Amino acid sequence: xxxxxxxxxxxxxxxxxxxxxxxxxxxxxxxxxxxxxxxxxxxxxxxxxxxxxxxxxxxxxxxxxxxxxxxxxxxxxxxxxxxxxxxxxxxxxxxxxxxxxxxxxxxxxxxxxxxxxxxxxxxxxxxxxxxxxxxxxxxxxxxxxxxxxxxxxxxxxxxxxxxxxxxxxxxxxxxxxxxxxxxxxxxxxxxxxxxxxxxxxxxxxxxxxxxxxxx
Amino acid sequence: xxxxxxxxxxxxxxxxxxxxxxxxxxxxxxxxxxxxxxxxxxxxxxxxxxxxxxxxxxxxxxxxxxxxxxxxxxxxxxxxxxxxxxxxxxxxxxxxxxxxxxxxxxxxxxxxxxxxxxxxxxxxxxxxxxxxxxxxxxxxxxxxxxxxxxxxxxxxxxxxxxxxxxxxxxxxxxxxxxxx
Numbered sequence: 001x002x003x004x005x006x007x008x009x010x011x012x013x014x015x016x017x018x019x020x021x022x023x024x025x026x027x028x029x030x031x032x033x034x035x036x037x038x039x040x041x042x043x044x045x046x047x048x049x050x051x052x053x054x055x056x057x058x059x060x061x062x063x064x065x066x067x068x069x070x071x072x073x074x075x076x077x078x079x080x081x082x083x084x085x086x087x088x089x090x091x092x093x094x095x096x097x098x099x100x101x102x103x104x105x106x107x108x109x110x111x112x113x114x115x116x117x118x119x120x121x122x123x124x125x126x127x128x129x130x131x132x133x134x135x136x137x138x139x140x141x142x143x144x145x146x147x148x149x150x151x152x153x154x155x156x157x158x159x160x161x162x163x164x165x166x167x168x169x170x171x172x173x174x175x176x177x178x179x180x181x182x183x184x185x186x187x188x189x190x191x192x193x194x195x196x197x198x199x200x201x202x203x204x205x206x207x208x209x210x211x212x213x214x215x
Numbered sequence: 216x217x218x219x220x221x222x223x224x225x226x227x228x229x230x231x232x233x234x235x236x237x238x239x240x241x242x243x244x245x246x247x248x249x250x251x252x253x254x255x256x257x258x259x260x261x262x263x264x265x266x267x268x269x270x271x272x273x274x275x276x277x278x279x280x281x282x283x284x285x286x287x288x289x290x291x292x293x294x295x296x297x298x299x300x301x302x303x304x305x306x307x308x309x310x311x312x313x314x315x316x317x318x319x320x321x322x323x324x325x326x327x328x329x330x331x332x333x334x335x336x337x338x339x340x341x342x343x344x345x346x347x348x349x350x351x352x353x354x355x356x357x358x359x360x361x362x363x364x365x366x367x368x369x370x371x372x373x374x375x376x377x378x379x380x381x382x383x384x385x386x387x388x389x390x391x392x393x394x395x
Binding site for chain 1: 256
């Protein structure tokens with residue numbers, strides 16, 4: 001199918017003019033390769049086999065139901081995170097491991113979206129955005145610390161990732177929004193390779209597990 | 216060594232072959248990611264994610280199509296999903312904060328052609344914009360675009376045609392630039 005109003009002059013002009021749109025920088029080959037290699041060394045933080053993803057998805061729905069049931073029965077004050085923690089306390093060890101993995105997956109998805117958005121916003125220098133990012137970082141920091149303190153968090157590689165995230169989130173939460181602050185945060189994120197590690201830690205899976213509640 | 220031999224060596228765990236395969240394709244992947252994202256940090260993130268996924272899933276590459284076609288399918292999936300995620304995240308925050316600073320307030324007052332063209336391309340529907348950038352800016356064929364996006368070649372052609380038509384309308388103030 002072609003447009004009935006094709007105009008070769010316009011098309012040629014457009015092609016030439018559009019070359020100036022988002023002109024790519026020289027490819028940072030080595031820098032990216034080092035991060036890819038590091039992320040691949042650290043992958044499988046949370047490894048879910050394909051059949052397990054469906055189990056986890058079903059469990060996520062079940063937990064949501066239990067959480068809502070408990071909340072409506074007892075009316076406790078708190079957030080979704082505390083609901084998951086409360087369920088975890090009463091579960092058997094293997095159940096609590098699974099519940100922890102679900103909570104971790106949702107938390108990691110949310111944090112990945114946050115850090116990706118933060119990185120994309122770095123050049124904007126908008127004060128309102130800095131305040132917003134600082135507030136969100138503080139919220140995520142609370143969850144990070146809950147997860148680090150949980151007895152179910154036995155996986156050393158996940159702990160290490162959570163500790164890296166904690167450091168980055170502290171920096172963002174305390175940032176005044178200056179370019180110096182942002183440079184330091186970016187440098188820290190690059191050095192700890194935190195985003196690729198984070199992405200490798202999030203299992204590809206059904207939507208309820210990966211992103212629902214995170215975005 | 217041809218590419219199928221290189222891929223076989225990567226599958227066998229040869230890290231030098233992994234690097235060689237990466238070197239052979241990284242420029243095109245990064246360029247496409249940058250054109251679509253418009254941001255170096257995001258383009259690097261998306262490129263890294265593309266290669267991490269590609270190496271992890273290389274076992275599922277059957278060789279029916281060229282490796283570059285398979286890789287660009289992963290690239291467009293990673294980039295478009297990543298950009299949607301960033302957009303949703305920002306939109307949610309705008310909704311919460313009722314902020315006014317993310318927008319296109321200067322659109323109608325912008326006199327500069329380059330800036331107007333940028334806004335017009337940014338404003339294209341995602342499918343049109345992707346096809347336009349891949350074809351007219353990065354030089355992909357409709358067959359490559361169709362394979363990467365999982366659409367028919369005819370769909371790619373139609374979307375390009377509509378993208379150009381929209382851009383022509385959006386840039387009509389500057390018609391003198393091409394009617395000479």
